[in-house]
Amino acid sequence: MTFHTNFRAATIALAALALSGCSGGLASGDSGLFKRTSPAPTENIERQRQNTPLADDERSTIWGLFENKDDPNVTIEVNKYLWNASLEVLNFLPVQSVDPFSGVIITGFGTPPGGGSAYRATIYVQDPALDARSLKVALATRSGPASASTVRAVEDAILTRARQLRIRDGQL
Numbered sequence: 001m002t003f004h005t006n007f008r009a010a011t012i013a014l015a016a017l018a019l020s021g022c023s024g025g026l027a028s029g030d031s032g033l034f035k036r037t038s039p040a041p042t043e044n045i046e047r048q049r050q051n052t053p054l055a056d057d058e059r060s061t062i063w064g065l066f067e068n069k070d071d072p073n074v075t076i077e078v079n080k081y082l083w084n085a086s087l088e089v090l091n092f093l094p095v096q097s098v099d100p101f102s103g104v105i106i107t108g109f110g111t112p113p114g115g116g117s118a119y120r121a122t123i124y125v126q127d128p129a130l131d132a133r134s135l136k137v138a139l140a141t142r143s144g145p146a147s148a149s150t151v152r153a154v155e156d157a158i159l160t161r162a163r164q165l166r167i168r169d170g171q172l
Contacts, residue, residue: 077128078103081169082135085161086123089154093121109142117141121154130162 078100086105087095093107103125109118120140127134137155139146 078125079128079130079134079162081130081162081165082125082158084165085158086125086135086137089157089161090121090123093119119146119150123158130166132159135159 093110096108097106105123107121109120111118122138124136139151
């Protein structure tokens with residue numbers, strides 16, 4: 001019986017030593033046995049009320065990898081009228097990449113009807129509001145960036161078409 005008792009005590013001591021080594025306590029001169037690595041429950045409740053994120057040292061355990069600490073209220077929204085208007089106005093450009101979740105449309109080179117220069121566009125719809133500040137357009141020609149007046153004309157065409165789509169939906 002004494003062998004099993006000694007073996008059990010040695011196993012428990014080795015497990016405690018291994019666990020205290022995981023907290024980094026022995027290397028820093030602290031025993032690590034009574035070190036509090038997470039805030040008290042009342043601190044967590046107060047932090048949730050204030051909606052403040054946890055510090056990096058409070059997430060440094062292996063179990064922090066499996067927790068979803070991201071704020072579920074943070075979403076990226078894209079204005080559907082600006083999105084659809086961008087695709088309609090620039091329908092002569094071949095679409096290379098679209099990401100409706102982040103609001104980015106990337107096109108290849110294409111020539112507008114009745115035009116002589118080929119353009120490439122990157123459109124960024126960054127806000128759910130139907131507003132000029134929500135739309136960013138970057139145009140390029142084969143020789144470099146397009147003129148500011150051309151970019152402004154394309155932005156105006158997209159905004160005008162977006163307003164038309166919004167009015168059409170309001171009449172349903």
